[in-house]
Amino acid sequence: MDGVMLSRIQFAANISFHILFPAITIALGWILLFLKLRFNATKDEAWMDAYKFWVKVFALSFAMGVVSGVTMSFQFGTNWPGYMERVGNIAGPLLAYEVITAFFLEATFLAVMLFGYGRVPDRLHTLATLLVALGTTMSAFWILVLNSWMQTPAGFEIRGGVAHATDWAAIILNPSMPFRVTHMLLASGLTASFLVAGLSAYRWLRGDDSPGVMRAMRVGVFVAATLIPLQILAGDMHGLNTLHHQPQKVAAMEGIWETERGAGLRLFAWPDDANRTNRYAVEVPYLGSLILTHSWEGEIRGLNEFAGEHPPMLPVFLAFRVMVGMGVLMLLVSWWAAFSFWRRGRVSRPAAWALAGMTFSGWVATLAGWYTTEIGRQPWLVTGILRTGEAAGPVPAGTVATSLAAYLAVYAFLLLAYVGTLMHLARRPALTGPDAPGEPKRPGLPAAATLVPGE
Amino acid sequence: METLPEGAWLPMVFAGLMGLAMLLYAVLDGFDLGVGIMLRAAPEEAERDRMIHSIGPFWDANETWLVLGVGLLLVAFPRAHGMILTALYIPVLLMLVGLIARGVAFEFRTKAPEAQKPRWDLAFQGGSLLAGFSQGWMLGVYILGFAEGWGALLFALFCGVFICAGYALIGASWLVWRTEGALQERAVRWARIALILTGIGVVAVSLATPFASPRIMERWFSFPEILGLAPIPVATGALFLVVFLSLRHLPRRDAALDWVPFAATAGIFILCFQGLAYSFWPYVVPDRLTIFEAASAPESLLIILVGTLVVLPVIIAYTVLVWRWFGGKAQALKYY
Numbered sequence: 001m002d003g004v005m006l007s008r009i010q011f012a013a014n015i016s017f018h019i020l021f022p023a024i025t026i027a028l029g030w031i032l033l034f035l036k037l038r039f040n041a042t043k044d045e046a047w048m049d050a051y052k053f054w055v056k057v058f059a060l061s062f063a064m065g066v067v068s069g070v071t072m073s074f075q076f077g078t079n080w081p082g083y084m085e086r087v088g089n090i091a092g093p094l095l096a097y098e099v100i101t102a103f104f105l106e107a108t109f110l111a112v113m114l115f116g117y118g119r120v121p122d123r124l125h126t127l128a129t130l131l132v133a134l135g136t137t138m139s140a141f142w143i144l145v146l147n148s149w150m151q152t153p154a155g156f157e158i159r160g161g162v163a164h165a166t167d168w169a170a171i172i173l174n175p176s177m178p179f180r181v182t183h184m185l186l187a188s189g190l191t192a193s194f195l196v197a198g199l200s201a202y203r204w205l206r207g208d209d210s211p212g213v214m215r216a217m218r219v220g221v222f223v224a225a226t227l228i229p230l231q232i233l234a235g236d237m238h239g240l241n242t243l244h245h246q247p248q249k250v251a252a253m254e255g256i257w258e259t260e261r262g263a264g265l266r267l268f269a270w271p272d273d274a275n276r277t278n279r280y281a282v283e284v285p286y287l288g289s290l291i292l293t294h295s296w297e298g299e300i301r302g303l304n305e306f307a308g309e310h311p312p313m314l315p316v317f318l319a320f321r322v323m324v325g326m327g328v329l330m331l332l333v334s335w336w337a338a339f340s341f342w343r344r345g346r347v348s349r350p351a352a353w354a355l356a357g358m359t360f361s362g363w364v365a366t367l368a369g370w371y372t373t374e375i376g377r378q379p380w381l382v383t384g385i386l387r388t389g390e391a392a393g394p395v396p397a398g399t400v401a402t403s404l405a406a407y408l409a410v411y412a413f414l415l416l417a418y419v420g421t422l423m424h425l426a427r428r429p430a431l432t433g434p435d436a437p438g439e440p441k442r443p444g445l446p447a448a449a450t451l452v453p454g455e
Numbered sequence: 456m457e458t459l460p461e462g463a464w465l466p467m468v469f470a471g472l473m474g475l476a477m478l479l480y481a482v483l484d485g486f487d488l489g490v491g492i493m494l495r496a497a498p499e500e501a502e503r504d505r506m507i508h509s510i511g512p513f514w515d516a517n518e519t520w521l522v523l524g525v526g527l528l529l530v531a532f533p534r535a536h537g538m539i540l541t542a543l544y545i546p547v548l549l550m551l552v553g554l555i556a557r558g559v560a561f562e563f564r565t566k567a568p569e570a571q572k573p574r575w576d577l578a579f580q581g582g583s584l585l586a587g588f589s590q591g592w593m594l595g596v597y598i599l600g601f602a603e604g605w606g607a608l609l610f611a612l613f614c615g616v617f618i619c620a621g622y623a624l625i626g627a628s629w630l631v632w633r634t635e636g637a638l639q640e641r642a643v644r645w646a647r648i649a650l651i652l653t654g655i656g657v658v659a660v661s662l663a664t665p666f667a668s669p670r671i672m673e674r675w676f677s678f679p680e681i682l683g684l685a686p687i688p689v690a691t692g693a694l695f696l697v698v699f700l701s702l703r704h705l706p707r708r709d710a711a712l713d714w715v716p717f718a719a720t721a722g723i724f725i726l727c728f729q730g731l732a733y734s735f736w737p738y739v740v741p742d743r744l745t746i747f748e749a750a751s752a753p754e755s756l757l758i759i760l761v762g763t764l765v766v767l768p769v770i771i772a773y774t775v776l777v778w779r780w781f782g783g784k785a786q787a788l789k790y791y
Contacts, residue, residue: 056566059562060562060563060566062515063515063558063559063561063562064559066515066518066558067554067555067558067559068555069522070518070521070522070551070554071551071554071555073522073525073526073529074525074540074547074551076529076536077525077528077529077536077537077539077540077541078540078541078543078544078547078548081536081537081538081540081541082537084529084533084536084537085533085534085537088529088530088533088751088755089751089752089754089755090755091530092529092530092531092533092751092755092759093530093755093758093759093762095526095529095530096526096527096530096759096762096763097759097762099519099522099523099526100523100762100763100766100767100770101762101766103519103522103523104516104519104523104766104770104773104774105770105773107515107516107518107519108515108516108770108773108774108777109773109777110515111511111512111513111515111516111777111781112512112777112780114511114512115511115512115781116780119780119781120780162752164752164754164755165752165754165755165758168758393537393541394541395541395544399544399545403544403545403548406548406552410552410555410556414555414559417559417563417567420567421563421566421567424566424567424568425566
């Protein structure tokens with residue numbers, strides 16, 4: 001395998017690992033703020049118990065996101081020097097704004113959020129929770145602006161082979177940005193709410209029916225049930241936007257090799273990139289055109305119109321189906337559980353098992369969605385400006401293979417440790433009230449020794 | 456005098472900002488990594504907890520300075536960014552693995568099952584050591600202008616050890632400042648050892664750098680520049696003496712001077728950084744690429760600068776606030 005392919009796999013591995021954690025923290029920050037505000041309003045300790053549990057999960061996820069994010073910022077230079085040389089004038093400021101407006105905010109106030117309860121005034125602790133949530137969201141915003149610009153560039157001109165910014169408003173408000181930001185923020189909301197609902201259901205099934213656990217489960221279920229229809233709508237709008245700006249990506253998602261009118265909706269198929277045909281296709285006639293063009297006879301352009309400029313169909317086609325399938329499953333499970341809450345005031349055991357099984361469903365859907373959009377823009381790194389292969393650096397393939405192996409080993413290990421630790425936290429008895437067991441008081445030790453997240 | 460190219464102020468400002476971010480990183484995450492390097496030298500679990508909790512509220516923001524420093528290199532000097540990072544591929548990889556291990560160990564050691572805690576302590580220490588070592592390695596490679604061969608590698612590895620010693624010194628000084636009792640006494644002993652190793656390192660690197668590059672030799676030892684530059688090594692020596700003397704008299708019962716070794720060590724870091732910056736100016740890739748040749752388009756630099764000038768004071772303000780909230784050895788922290 002050549003160095004470019006290895007670098008691509010390495011970056012894909014890194015960014016896939018990274019996105020798992022922001023996908024949780026972006027929305028979990030807002031859920032924590034909600035829990036804190038409920039506690040402030042009601043003074044009911046159950047809200048604070050839920051806060052204290054989930055702030056630990058937040059801290060752990062945040063740390064995982066930070067370390068993998070730092071790694072990524074270095075890989076731009078180590079593996080993709082051509083990227084910054086060509087579009088650095090645009091990517092640079094966007095990345096810089098992320099660091100100065102978001103990174104410092106979240107990293108600094110995280111300390112107050114984790115360690116400040118009881119040490120700083122309570123209002124300040126609430127404010128810190130808000131600022132951390134705001135920081136993670138702004139961070140996501142800038143990164144998605146950059147990603148969207150790479151998919152649908154605007155507001156620039158090429159001088160001397162290098163992109164120069166001509167209109168910053170057009171760069172930031174590029175055509176796919178509003179759709180991508182909405183889609184990703186909702187994806188984070190779903191990832192976090194299914195995690196909260198699923199892990200709480202797991203705790204309840206193991207016999208922990210303390211009020212904090214039940215509150216968290218309820219919050220998770222209702223957030224998920226509210227967001228999933230919005231996400232399906234947002235996804236559809238994002239798809240139509242993509243059809244307009246990156247038709248070859250949609251052709252790959254829908255399995256359309258040749259331009260056709262009244263195209264069927266391929267429910268399943270196994271696209272064969274070598275022979276440019278679909279095997280084992282199962283399709284509903286005309287539905288594809290109807291969904292994408294809102295007309296029975298609408299024309300959908302196939303990959304044949306984009307010779308040498310389109311992505312491989314198989315991974316895009318499959319990833320898209322995994323994402324949509326997971327979305328449907330999320331809709332069913334969250335509405336089932338919400339209905340159960342609504343009718344009986346608590347969740348039924350089968351619904352709780354379904355929630356527990358869906359704990360990490362947001363991860364699967366988010367990754368599948370990102371694979372769809374990122375593989376779907378190949379062979380371009382920046383549409384029409386820079387091909388992926390052109391951006392790769394001179395590092396020998398053997399060296400990249402070594403670093404790839406190292407990263408994969410580290411990531412696999414950390415993922416296991418992360419999930420294992422979440423399960424461990426979930427199995428510990430819930431904290432109730434200020435003098436909870438499992439958090440021993442050590443009054444003899446000085447300040448630094450008594451900093452425990454969430455205390 | 457060298458004449459500066461037209462519009463040179465923007466790259467200069469960005470070189471200054473980048474340098475500031477890197478320096479702040481070296482001082483701030485330096486003490487975090489230093490504490491990590493010494494973690495398992497403390498025999499008791501309770502002491503290790505205290506060491507880590509002393510840096511817990513700060514480390515995350517501290518590491519962000521590295522992201523900003525590399526980010527500014529990336530955005531302001533994209534060509535240099537590519538050249539430097541591809542040349543430093545292996546040490547960058549090692550540093551990242553180290554930072555990953557250290558960063559996640561913070562959380563895992565208190566949240567994973569109790570039986571795993573010693574292993575996460577090991578990851579914490581190993582990660583800190585690896586990160587510090589590879590940063591020193593990078594510094595060494597950079598000083599020698601990316602020269603290759605066994606001699607250069609040996610020098611780079613020496614710099615790795617030396618940076619670890621420097622981090623251990625500032626980490627131990629931090630613990631002298633922020634802890635008390637048996638742990639503080641231990642930290643004083645660690646600081647004494649680290650001081651000797653750091654002193655050897657500073658002298659060795661200061662002597663080696665001029666020999667590595669005739670340009671740097673000329674820059675430091677030509678007349679009359681040498682008169683203006685003499686205060687740097689003199690002040691560095693004086694600060695070493697301050698650390699040495701204060702460590703002899705610490706810990707004191709009134710704790711009033713506990714901050715002295717940390718402040719003096721931070722001063723040493725600043726002066727060493729100044730010396731290096733002077734040696735390499737105006738190059739961003741030594742002897743190959745100046746900051747003026749490597750700079751991004753002015754319109755892009757300007758838009759970053761505007762944002763930075765607005766946001767940086769805010770960042771500094773809330774950083775100072777958080778330092779005050781988590782300051783001192785406050786005895787009376789209430790469990791709510």
